[in-house]
Amino acid sequence: MSMQILEIHEPGETPLPHEAERELAVGIDLGTTNSLVAIARDTRPEVLRLMHGEALLPSVVAYLDGRQPVVGHEARALIGEHPDRVVRSVKRLMGRGYGDVKALAGTLPFTVEPGEAERMVRLRVGGRVVTPVEVSADILRALKNRAELALDRPVTQAVITVPAYFDDAARTATKDAARLAGLQVLRLVNEPTAAALAYGLDKGAEGTYAVYDLGGGTFDVSILRLEKGVFQVLATGGDAALGGDDFDHLIAERLAAERGGPQLAPGDAKRLLEAARGVKEQLSQASQAEIELDLARAKTRHKLARAEFEAMIAPLVDRTIAAAKAVLHDADLASAEIKGVVLVGGSTRVPLVRRRVAEVFGREPLGDIDPDEVVALGAALQAEALTHGSDTLLLDVIPLSLGIETMGGLIEKVVPRNSPIPTAQAQEFTTYQDGQTAMAIHVVQGERELAEQNRSLARFTLTGIPPMAAGAARILVTYAVDADGILTVSAEERMTGVSQSVEVRPSYGLTEDEMIGMLRDSMEHGAEDMERRLLVEAQVEGRRLLLALRAALKVDADLLDATEGGSIEGLAAVLDRAIEGSDRHAIAAAQEALDQASQEFAARRMDRGIRTALSGRALDDLERRMGGAAD
C-alpha cells in the first residue's frame, strides 16, 4: 500500500497538498457602488489590491468609441466629461424588466432603451445598447484581471455574493454575467451570510447574530445562528431596491431645487449625483457640508446640515428598521436574544443608520470589521472551502416565497420564505377539461396575495399530457431550489409517466441564444474558457473512474486472471497519462476504453457481493470494511 511521505516542517509552514498545481478560486463582492475581489489561503482571507493598495473597484463602466470598456476609478473620472458614456449602479437593474424601471425613469442614472415590459431592460450608452448583464460582466472581467495580476496565475473560478433579497431573476443574471466574463461560479452566496462567515471565523463568534447590510442599492437584514462551525441562517429579509444611492438622490434633488433653473440634461444629472455622494460622505464625518456646483455653465454654492440630511433620509431608514423588526419576528426572536449586530456596506457609515440600528437591537453594533471588505472576505473563505475542503457548514434560506398563480389571480405558496435550501416541493394538479393536453403554469416570487403584485419568474406550458377525462390526469409539478437559490421546475404526469423538465429562464433573463451570441462577441474568452472547463470536467471524471477502479482492485483483484488484470492496468495507465495531458478527447477515449474493459470485472464483483449477501455474511463483512463511517 503506497503511503504519504511526510517531512517535518516548522510550525504552521506545512505546504498545502498540490500547492503548485491547485487552481485558486476567488471571492467577489459585486457591489452597486464598489466591487472587490479577495482570496483565502488556509482560512486566512485577504482582499486583492492593485499595486498602490487600492482595494475598492468602483462599479462604474465607461464605453468610449473604439475602445475596450473602461472600469473603475478611470470610468468614474469620465462621468464629468462623458456622462452619456458611463454606466454606474447597474446592479439595481439586474434581473429587471423594462416595465420595472419605466416607473423610475428620471431618477435613474441611466438612459433606458424602450422595450417590452417583461423583457430584460437595455441601456443606451453612447452609440451602443448594452444589457445590465454585459455591464456586470465588464466589472467582473476587471476583477478577474486584477486577481490574475496579484496571484500571477489564471483565475477561472469564483464565489460571487448577491444580496440575500435578490430574486431568482437577479441571481440568474449574475451567473450569466460571470459566464460572460469567463468565470465559473462555484456558488452564489448571500452577502449577509458571507459577512457572518468572515466575522464568525475571524472572531470565533458563537450565538445568534444579526447582519444589517445597507449597500449602494440593496438592503438586507439576516439573522444567523453561529455554533460549532455551523452558520445557519434563521431568517432573512430586506429590500432589493433601497440603498445609499437613494440618499444621494435625495441630496441631489435638494441641491437641484436650491439651484433652480431648467431641468438638467442627463449628463449634468449624473455629475450632480456624484456631487451629492460627496456631500453624504462629508456628513458622515462633519455636522455640516459645503459644496460648489458648476453645472450648465452656472456656479452655485450650497450648505447642508447633518440634521437636515437626517430628516430627509429618515423615511428610508425607517423602512430598513421595519424590515429588521419583521426579520426578528420571522425568526421568532426578541432583540434581547441577539448577541451582536454586524454592520455591512458603506452606507452603514451614516450616523443616523447606526443610531437606529442600535435602537432596534438594543445594543451598539459591532464596529471592529471593515464594512466595505467583510463580504468579499467571506466570499473568499467560501471559495476556499468549496475548492479545498472545510469544516464549516453554511445553511442558507430562500429569501422570498415561491408560488404559482391559481384561479382568480391568487397565489398558492409552494416554497415559503426562509425555507432552508436546497429544497424541493411538489404539487399535484389535474386537468379541468376532457382531453386537455396542455396546462399553463405561472411561477411568481414574493409575499403578496395576488399574482400580479409579485415578481413574475416564468410562464410556461406543460405539453404532452395524454388526453383523459377531466380530473383524471395527475400532474406532479416539482419546484427545486438549489444551493444558489435558483429554481428549476419539472413536471410529470403520474398516470402515464410522461415527464418534462423546465429550466426556468426567467421572463427577465437572457435567452440561451442571446447568451451564446454574447459569448461569441466577447472574443477574449468564449471558446478558450469553454475548452478549459471541458478539460477540467474530463479530468475530474477520469480521476473518479481511476479511483473507483483502484479501490475495486484492492478488494477484488482475485476475480481477474493475470491477462485480464494486466490489460486493465495497462488501460488505467493510458488514462492516467491522458489526464496529465490537456487533450480532453484523449481522456474521454481512454476512459471509455477502460470502462469497457472493466465491465466483466464489475459483473463478477456484483455476483460475489450478492452471493455473500445471500450467505448471510454480507452486512457484517461490508460493515467491517466500511468502518462505520457513514453512521
Add this chain to the structure above:
Amino acid sequence: MTTAEATARGEAQAVRACWSCRGPVPARERFCPTCGLVQEPVAGDHFARLDLEPRFDIDATDVERRYFALQRQFHPDRFAARSAKEKALSLRHATALNEAYKVLKDPLGRAEHLLSLAGRPVRADGAETVSDPELLMEAMELRERLSEAAAAAAVDALLAETRANSAALERKLGHAFAAGDFAAAQKLALRLRYAAKLIDEARERRRRFDR
C-alpha cells in the same frame, strides 16, 4: 441502529451496485464501502433519513446534531469540486435532509408524519375536521377572541395561552404514541394543528401591532 432492527424495517435486504465502481453496496449505506463515493439516497421515512427510530418523543438537540452532522457530509458545498453525478446526488441528499429536519423538529410535523406512517393521515381534508364538535367550538371561540383583540397585550395573552395549550397537547401526544393509541394521537394532532394555525395568525396580528 442494529442490523436486526434495520432488517425489521425492511431496508437492509438488498445490495445495490455502486454507480461508480460498480461494486456491491449494502442498501442503506450512503457511501460505497469500496470507492467511498456518495450513493443514491434510499427511499425511506424522515426518521430513517436522520438515523432515528420512528417515535414521537425525541431529543431536539440530538435531532439537530444528526442533521448538522449529515449536512456536513452531504451539503452541495462539500461537492463543488466533484463530478456532475456526485453533485446531483449531494443535492438530493441535502434536499431530503432539509425536509426531514423541517418535519421532525416540529412536534406537529413529527406527529403527522408518524400518523401517516401508521396509515392514519391527519390531513384528510374535510371529513376529519367536523367530526369533533368540541374541537370546533374551542377553535371558533379562540378565533373570535383573536379577532376582538384590540391591543398587543390581548394578543400576547392569547398567544401565551395557546402555546401552553400546545405544550400540553404535545405531552398527551407523547403518551398516546407511547401507548400505541393512534386513534387518540390522531385527535390530538388535529387539535395541535388548530393551535398551530391560531399561533401563526396571532403572531401575524402581533406583527401588525409592532409596526
Add this chain to the structure above:
Amino acid sequence: MALPAPITVTEAAAEHVKALLAKRGKPSAGVRIGVRTKGCSGLSYTLEYADEKGKWDEVVEAGGVTILIDPKALMFVLGTTMDWTEDKLKRGFVFSNPNEKGRCGCGESFHV
C-alpha cells in the same frame, strides 16, 4: 491502568526524529502530528516541530523522543504506526493507517 499508546513509533522513525530535532538547532518539545482539512479528498496530515506542548496534546514517548498529537488529529491517527522510509527518490515519515478507506489517488490526502 495502562492504556495502549495511541500510535506506535518504530525505532527507525524515532532515530530520525531525534536526528532532525538535533539539526533544528533550537530547543523543541518534540514533533507534533496534526490533521488539516485540506486536499482533494478532505484531510491531510501535518508533521511539524513543536516549540511547546499544547494543553490538550496527547504525548507519546518512544525511543527517547516525544511525539505530540494534536487532539483534533487524535481520532484520525489512533492506531497508526509511524515509520521512516527511504529510497532513491524519497525519504520521510510514513503513517500506515488501518482506519483509512479512500485515497484521492494523489497520495497526499485521505478520508476516514
